[in-house]
Amino acid sequence: MKIQCDQLASLLPEFFDGTLSTDQTDAALDHFATCESCRLTVDELEGVRTLAGEYGRLELPSDAKDRIRRSIGLD
Ligand SMILES: [Zn+2]
Numbered sequence: 001m002k003i004q005c006d007q008l009a010s011l012l013p014e015f016f017d018g019t020l021s022t023d024q025t026d027a028a029l030d031h032f033a034t035c036e037s038c039r040l041t042v043d044e045l046e047g048v049r050t051l052a053g054e055y056g057r058l059e060l061p062s063d064a065k066d067r068i069r070r071s072i073g074l075d
Contacts, residue, residue, distance in 0.1 A: 001027040005072045008038050012045065041072050 001023055003011070008031045014020045015028050032039050 003027045003031050005038055009072050009074060037071055
C-alpha cells in the first residue's frame with residue numbers, strides 16, 4: 001500500500017495514538033522512508049508533543065498547524 005502526503009497527514013493522529021492497523025502503520029513508515037517533508041513534520045509533532053508532555057491530546061498553536069499544513073502541501 002502506497003500513500004500520499006495528504007493521506008499520511010490524515011493518518012497521523014492515529015499513528016501517534018498507535019491505533020492504526022498494521023497495514024496502515026507499514027504504509028506510514030514506508031512513506032516516511034521516502035518523504036523528507038513528512039519526516040520533518042513528524043519530527044516537529046514529536047517535539048511539540050514531548051514539550052506538551054501529553055500523549056495523543058495534541059493542541060498545536062494555530063501557526064504551527066498552518067506551517068505543518070503548508071509543509072505537507074495541504075494549503
Ligand atoms: Zn509525504
